[in-house]
Amino acid sequence: MSIPAIRNDWAVMAIFTVAVLTAPLWLAPIGANYPDLLQKFAIFGIFAIGFNILFGLTGYLSFGHAVFLGVGSYTAVWSFKLLTMNVLPAVVFGTLMGGVFAVLIGYVSLRRSGIYFSILTLAFAQMSYNLAYSVLTPITNGETGLQITMNDARILDGPVGDGLPSTTLFGLEMSGYSGFYFCATMLIIAFFISLRIFRSPFGLKLKAIKSNQTRMKYTGFNTRPYLLVAFVISGMFAGLAGSLMAITDPLAGAERMQWTASGEVVLMTILGGTGTLIGPLLGVGIIKYFENIFSALNEAGLHEFFAFMPDWLENIVVAVSSEFVGEGWHLTLGVLFMLVVIFLPGGVMEGIRRTTAVVRNLSKGPEKKAAESVGKE
Amino acid sequence: MDAIILQLLNGLDKGGAYALIALGLTLVFGTLGVVNFAHGALFMLGAFCAVSIQSLLTISKQVKDESITFFDAYKEQPYLEIWWGDTGTAIIDWAVPLSIFLAIPIMLLIGVAMERGLIRHFYKRPHAEQILVTFGLAIVIQEIVKSFFGANPIPTPSPEIVAGSANIGLLLGLGESVVYPWWRLVYLLFSGIVIFAVFAFLQFTTFGMVVRAGMQDRETVGLLGINVERRFTVVFGIAAVVAGLAGVMYAPILPPDYHMGMDFLVLSFVVVVVGGMGSLGGAVSAGFLLGILQSFASMTEVKSIIPGIDQIIIYLVAVVILLTRPRGLMGRKGVMED
Amino acid sequence: MSESNIVLNIRNVNKTFGGLHALGDINLEIEEGKTHAIIGPNGAGKSTLLNVCIGRLVPDSGTVEFEGQNMIGMQPHEINHAGMVRVFQTPEIFPDLSVIENVMVPALAKRDGIFKFNAFSSMAGEKQIADEALHVLEDLGLGALVNQHAGSMSRGDKRRLELAMGLIQHPRLLLLDEPTAGMARHDTNRTIDLLKKIKERGMTKIIIEHDMHVVFSLADTISVLAQGCIIASGTPDEIRGNPKVQEAYLGGAEL
């Protein structure tokens, strides 16, 4: 089991890397290949992968993970304001600050388990959000969001020219496709780390905690540090994702920390498949695609799409489907959540697993099956 | 002093609302073991029962408004008023209290349908999946309501007779300055009655006894050969009715909109957990505790000492209570801890 | 006998639950390399005693000395690393992991200590641990099930897995809580053989058991617990002949 597994992991990484880097190509047919959405896929991918390290491996459901995302963003923007428009310090500080907050919140919250843990994390996140929105406005710029301005210090960059400076990686601007490739690189690194954790003894111990924490204690493990480390790692992933949000778009708003944002990553992970490596990424893809593409469809667009139908049928189809797009995109998302969880416990990954099983069964061919059934007798 | 009495009343009033919403949620938690993220939607549906009744009663005849010349505008007069005159007006005026009678069967029906059609199949599924499916359901309910009633809040006034304020200062001999809206007093009384009724039902009926036993130990009750399934359906129905009634009566205070359920969802979870999972008494006491603390934290005197305290008080109290009492105020060991 | 030979020394342990006296002034010494059986009717306090030993319960008074060190107040994982390991009566396995993983986790605990952040080495590289786990599983007749999902095993198989999880840690003292309950005769005998084999390696054991066949096959010494008190201690033969034991526990029936 040892050697093939390693080779397999490298194969997974190779396929994943190629898939991510060529995303602008294969996402083109569904209209999802423009830079901003690609960046969002990568950024929320990192967020969800990190969340999955906590929730998928240890079973601890944090309902306040967005706070680390927000902290990462604020830190990154402050790095742009005070130090330099170069993104590297922003990434480093954003990730670290996510980690620092995760240590503080995790240390306290992990004293409880189950729903009590969930509510503790939720409470910390909501407090952060409410304060950032109002009282902490000097640090966060409240509702408007923290932005870079002309008269920021930026001690490493020196005076700016005409207009607001852009975020750069040693001169390469971090907007558009270059921004995506930067995020994609981070996603690949994040996925690699996640893969290693899943396959490591540490990962196995986390899974064991999820399966039976009491037993872990009598097996000789102090589970608290394991949980805290998992919590901090996933907090740092969130901090990284937050800093990348600020890098591709240097504005950090408080609503990034609201419970709905925390809930979103929970939904993404469950929708895709909790505890699977790829599942959270699929969840991210689905939800972000709905949010950005489905919400933008309108009747005119639908008429174009269904133009091949006879007029009367076209009108009916458009009338029905328009309830589900544009302002109805929430409805579609709600229906989708229900369908997935009713028919595919285990999320989209479960669906893929079932499909491949069916395909494999079919491809086995009738003779083999016959042979098998004979063998059984 | 007056300010303190008023804030105490505010706190009790808020607490009544929190307790009513949390009561149904914790009932479903405790007996069915289901994390119901659609509970807020039930509260919202209750409020929209009141809206629906009101709009049914005010179905109007449209008369062209001659004062507007550059397009066609219509004046509206409810048929009830045309037919029955002042009696009609009075009926419309009493739309919200009347809705209670309609809300009970409707919410029961919705609750039973939800349990039979969906929730039942999720008893044994992981909490994560319960969250996803009920959250999806909440969104769907919300969007359906939105497509009928729009996104704007809809005014649903209380009857004229309780529209103003009561001078309870004079009534209780506290001086003239303690005035409080009649409807809020009605709401406080109403929530007390409903909470009492639910407790009495669970305490004094055999049905209630089985449910309480089920909250203690679900498996054992199942082993006794009692048909737990049907009782669970009824429990869910009751939870829906309680949430719905909370919504109906809250409509005059908070004009209902399709999103109000989500606004209360997080709060009601905090209340339930602070009270302790699976404890009805805990949920009620936590509701009142949080309501009162929230009111006092909003006083200028308090805010000037700790800026922003009113924004976070509920969560701060939740953190403090959960850290000092591992299972909330009255939670039992082992419920929803893994 | 000399002090150094005593592995576990329980002194004056008391434990009450509410008004109920679960353990009353228990004194017990376990010698190195021996197998000590604790028998007694249901509710006699056998499991409570084990729970006190491994840190699940804190006694009201008394001391539990393991190899000269007081265990009272220590965390369960610390007691585990001191070398006292319990095998649970109702299988406390990791139902979501595979059978071999269930055994590898305690093996990792033995090697990594209470905490080690080895997130970047691969499980695939843990050849030694895997081989060891495989070996133990084969010993217990679970060799065919290594990749099975542990939660879906039969109850008997779970019991054996539970045993494997204890054995792989090579404890100084193994606490066995009814290791053969729920097993078929065939499996019981197999387990007895295995436990005998371990005994030859010199592992000290405390065993709680109802099955007298198992007790008399394995035990060097026996204590009889009734209503939270030890009413008799001695070799199997002494216990067999003790009228008090027959009275209290065996109801006068011939063993």
Next chain:
Amino acid sequence: MSDDKKTSELSRRGFIKVSAAAMAAASSPMFFTKGAWAANEFRNNPGDASSVKFGFNVPQTGAYADEGADELRAYQLAVKHINGEGDGGMLNTMKPLSLKGNGILGKKLEYVTGDTQTKSDAARASAKRMIEKDGVVMITGGSSSGVAVAVQGLCQEMGVVFMAGLTHSNDTTGKDKRRYGFRHFFNAYMSGAALGPVLEKEMGKERRAYHLTADYTWGWTQEESIKNTTEALGWETVAAVRTPVGAGDFSQYITPVLNSGADVLILNHYGKDMINSLTQAVQFGLRDKQVNGKNFEIIVPLFSRLMAQGAGDNIKGILGSTNWHWSLQDDGSKAFVKSFWQEYGFPPSQAAQTCYVQALLYADAVERAGTFYPPEVIKTLEGHTFDGMGNGPTEYRAADHQCFKDVLVVRGNENPSSQFDLLKVEQIVPRSQVEYDPAIFGGDLGPYEV
């Protein structure tokens, strides 16, 4: 394919940097004239295409979904009129007018829509999609100041013009103003300035005011503006209490008003907060109260008819200000209301009007400039004066991109004749009375070239 796009974008960026530097050196206005080579290189240049796209970025979900839906209706109407369909609406009354009813510069106008969710992040993501994927030349819409400021900042970075929808904060064209952002809607300062004389007339000079303010930037700017006005009248400010956004139940903030000695309550709330706080304040009997020998009054500085609907009878008799109301009798308003009514069967809201006008103004500016090149369009809009669009003679001030026009002081109608007749226009406050020096709010528009 992606790589092509990437390199072309990079080179474009670099190219514009160089040309911007050259321009700064030359600083020749001639450089911007039609047909100059610089004008051919800008983001989403429609070039020879037969159509152009606008991006309508409105809240479709969340608390302002109804307002967003009304904005979208207005935009769709504007597109029709610009393309020469329908009855032309305000194209019949707008002066000056360059649009010919054949689209913009002969190109057919199309549009894409997006959901802001009334969240900065979502609004920016939606705007980016419109710019990067759909290739829009202009973005417009929105129903809150936070979103307006966020999207405006993005549009400046991306070099696409943003015509703000409903946004009332002073910051939008003050501290956070941008060269690429334009606001037709009025602001908090103007609300205060317009309300001042009316308040003096109605309530006198000796009043004690109590503010309840939504605890975020818009609320603060409005509180500040109204306070400045009322304190100038001689009113005393008893207290200004901040309330959390979305508080729902405001009782704990209202009871302290009862015995504070204040005789005026000013609600710096909008949307659901306004509906709830007003409804509850009336329930607490504030309007029936007598304090200091005067009738207790409630003021809601920013009104909208959609919100008034939610507050029901509680709005009756309450004073506030609004940008526009469908009952106005000038030709522009009548033409707009008529075609909106014919299309949808009910009158437009003030959000609809401001959005409709913004779309028309941008299209007209392009037509006049003769190019879509943003710096040219911006210069055409700056300082532009126009009339016939519902608010009297109006100027887009060059210094801060704020429209200056008449402001309406309204009162909740005591006897509405229909469900739409909720507000009565009390006074049309002339533009001169609400004007101010752009310097008081600071801010910097930034460069034309990005």
